[in-house]
Amino acid sequence: MTFTQAFKTGLRPDPELNFVEWADKEFYLSREYSAEYGQFRISRTPFIREPLLELSPSSPTQKVILMKPTQQAGTTIAQIFVFGVAAMFPGPLMMVMPTTTKMQGFSKKRIATGLRDIPCMEGLVKDASLKTSSNTILEKTFPGGSWVFAGSNSPITYRSDSIKYIILDDFDGFVSDVAGEGDPGDLSDRRTGTFGKKSKTFINSTPTIKGFSNIEREYNLSSMGKFCVPCPRCGELQYLIFQNLKFDKLNLSWVYYECQFCQNKIDEVSKHTMLPAGEYIHEHPERKIRGFQYNAMVCPMGWKNTWLYIAEEFLKCKIQGVVNIEKLKTWTNTLMADPFEQHGDRPAHEMLQQRAAMQDVIVPQQALFLTASVDVQHLFLAVLIQAWGRGDQCWTISYQKIDGDTSRGAAWKKLDKLTINRQFEHESGAKLNILSMGVDSGDGARTQVVYNYCRLRQPVVFALKGMSNPGKPILGAPAPQTVTYGGKKIPNGVMLWPVGSDTATATIYTRLQQEEPGPGYYHFPVGLDKEFYLQLTAEKFINSRDKKGFPVRELVRVHPRAEVLDCFKYSYAAALRIVDSINLDKLERDLEQQIRSKTERKEEKPKKQAFIPKPKGDWFR
Numbered sequence: 001m002t003f004t005q006a007f008k009t010g011l012r013p014d015p016e017l018n019f020v021e022w023a024d025k026e027f028y029l030s031r032e033y034s035a036e037y038g039q040f041r042i043s044r045t046p047f048i049r050e051p052l053l054e055l056s057p058s059s060p061t062q063k064v065i066l067m068k069p070t071q072q073a074g075t076t077i078a079q080i081f082v083f084g085v086a087a088m089f090p091g092p093l094m095m096v097m098p099t100t101t102k103m104q105g106f107s108k109k110r111i112a113t114g115l116r117d118i119p120c121m122e123g124l125v126k127d128a129s130l131k132t133s134s135n136t137i138l139e140k141t142f143p144g145g146s147w148v149f150a151g152s153n154s155p156i157t158y159r160s161d162s163i164k165y166i167i168l169d170d171f172d173g174f175v176s177d178v179a180g181e182g183d184p185g186d187l188s189d190r191r192t193g194t195f196g197k198k199s200k201t202f203i204n205s206t207p208t209i210k211g212f213s214n215i216e217r218e219y220n221l222s223s224m225g226k227f228c229v230p231c232p233r234c235g236e237l238q239y240l241i242f243q244n245l246k247f248d249k250l251n252l253s254w255v256y257y258e259c260q261f262c263q264n265k266i267d268e269v270s271k272h273t274m275l276p277a278g279e280y281i282h283e284h285p286e287r288k289i290r291g292f293q294y295n296a297m298v299c300p301m302g303w304k305n306t307w308l309y310i311a312e313e314f315l316k317c318k319i320q321g322v323v324n325i326e327k328l329k330t331w332t333n334t335l336m337a338d339p340f341e342q343h344g345d346r347p348a349h350e351m352l353q354q355r356a357a358m359q360d361v362i363v364p365q366q367a368l369f370l371t372a373s374v375d376v377q378h379l380f381l382a383v384l385i386q387a388w389g390r391g392d393q394c395w396t397i398s399y400q401k402i403d404g405d406t407s408r409g410a411a412w413k414k415l416d417k418l419t420i421n422r423q424f425e426h427e428s429g430a431k432l433n434i435l436s437m438g439v440d441s442g443d444g445a446r447t448q449v450v451y452n453y454c455r456l457r458q459p460v461v462f463a464l465k466g467m468s469n470p471g472k473p474i475l476g477a478p479a480p481q482t483v484t485y486g487g488k489k490i491p492n493g494v495m496l497w498p499v500g501s502d503t504a505t506a507t508i509y510t511r512l513q514q515e516e517p518g519p520g521y522y523h524f525p526v527g528l529d530k531e532f533y534l535q536l537t538a539e540k541f542i543n544s545r546d547k548k549g550f551p552v553r554e555l556v557r558v559h560p561r562a563e564v565l566d567c568f569k570y571s572y573a574a575a576l577r578i579v580d581s582i583n584l585d586k587l588e589r590d591l592e593q594q595i596r597s598k599t600e601r602k603e604e605k606p607k608k609q610a611f612i613p614k615p616k617g618d619w620f621r
């Protein structure tokens with residue numbers, strides 16, 4: 001009799017049973033997402049055994065934290081937890097991913113296939129496609145419990161009904177403070193209330209930037225376990241680190257791991273015996289929150305992340321002898337599962353000014369679309385126009401100030417002329433419009449003016465607000481705002497987009513320190529003055545401690561004015577806002593098309609890009 005059948009026939013499952021034993025008997029991986037589909041074997045990925053044991057009701061642990069590389073069984077833990085709960089320990093479960101779209105994708109790819117392929121699930125959770133079923137892609141019920149799948153950007157996530165099991169997946173991508181509903185970091189504390197000590201929370205993510213990473217913060221509060229494996233010769237348990245991986249740096253003809261205790265040369269095939277003998281060593285075994293970290297060095301044999309692959313990817317982070325910071329960050333996060341530490345508190349403004357090389361304001365060939373951003377001061381508007389290519393490579397086209405009282409219309413009309421009512425010449429000869437323009441509404445005395453300006457120029461122009469609390473995504477989820485115009489209130493008149501200030505600065509600074517053009521690189525035109533570069537580097541990272549006494553990185557202002565840096569943040573947010581919805585291949589084709597039609601029929605005006613805004617007449621009274 002399976003566990004599930006036992007449950008269905010009214011027999012209570014043995015509380016001593018755990019998710020590891022259950023998964024080894026009952027859990028199946030599907031061919032849609034796993035090269036090793038079929039019956040699950042914990043022995044293939046021994047580093048997920050202890051996290052699964054801690055998530056089992058037989059353990060008193062309530063909170064499990066996992067800091068992991070990408071695509072290495074982390075999601076499997078969440079899946080086993082979801083299905084195991086329905087099969088053995090039913091109760092309300094909620095799983096949250098960064099966005100509702102991602103969650104829908106997960107439900108279709110990982111949950112629907114599981115319901116089809118895991119034999120003991122048969123008949124337990126009704127198929128969402130059946131007419132008799134009240135189940136949907138995002139909400140499913142089963143005897144004694146339910147699954148709710150939600151995005152961190154959805155208000156559903158913040159409802160008040162109590163949840164016994166919570167999974168926060170891909171935690172570094174979470175959107176904070178959705179419509180003022182609160183911080184997702186406090187979700188488990190807020191929603192597991194009535195289940196008390198029987199509740200379980202599982203938080204996992206690949207880390208991002210050191211000092212700003214959500215999962216790093218949670219991991220540092222935990223027991224801080226690392227998956228260690230024994231040396232085949234001396235038997236000493238150790239966490240495999242890249243520094244001890246030795247390889248042929250010229251043509252990768254050999255690779256081995258050097259034991260940190262006996263300097264034995266360990267061959268990768270030894271993983272066959274080392275991994276099953278591995279175990280977690282916890283730096284703080286006394287802590288109740290259990291934390292786990294493993295990296296791609298212990299990737300199972302036969303999977304993509306071999307030692308040679310890790311070394312090869314590391315070498316790719318250097319191009320012509322210069323380190324590409326963006327690539328090194330990705331390598332560190334996704335393979336080493338470590339937060340990326342930025343070096344230097346801020347980029348050197350002299351270095352940036354010296355490298356300015358763009359001779360004119362024509363949009364370069366590699367750039368595909370334009371953004372603008374506006375920092376709103378009482379007596380002037382600071383306006384930045386940037387061009388973007390693949391991989392966020394960015395060219396600053398112009399930075400200008402429009403003088404004038406910004407509570408009145410004249411400055412704003414000049415802004416139209418300078419930005420959305422203008423066409424820009426592309427190196428190919430085509431004409432480009434600005435596709436996304438973010439306007440800062442953070443100054444309370446100008447908020448309604450900005451809202452109204454943006455309302456009449458949607459969807460190209462949007463209102464944004466810099467958020468000072470740490471660790472927020474660069475572009476959060478938008479929330480509707482009421483616009484007060486001419487004494488009338490217009491509910492939902494405009495959408496307001498939050499911008500995570502310190503996260504944006506960290507990313508921009510990392511990229512500014514990149515020395516070789518390519519993805520993530522910032523290009524500057526010649527002729528911008530020293531003040532421009534001083535403002536661009538107007539903030540500095542310092543090491544400090546948070547409320548709980550843990551070390552964090554903090555941003556402080558070191559130059560009196562920072563409109564340029566603010567404009568850079570808003571412009572990046574403006575690019576992020578559209579980059580998923582535009583097709584770069586199509587933009588490239590459109591540009592070619594424009595040039596062709598221009599040369600074929602010279603008398604006709606070139607075709608305009610999509611999203612042409614039409615500001616209405618005299619919007620400002």
Ligand SMILES: [Zn+2]
Binds near residue numbers: 234236259261
């Ligand atoms: Zn050894």
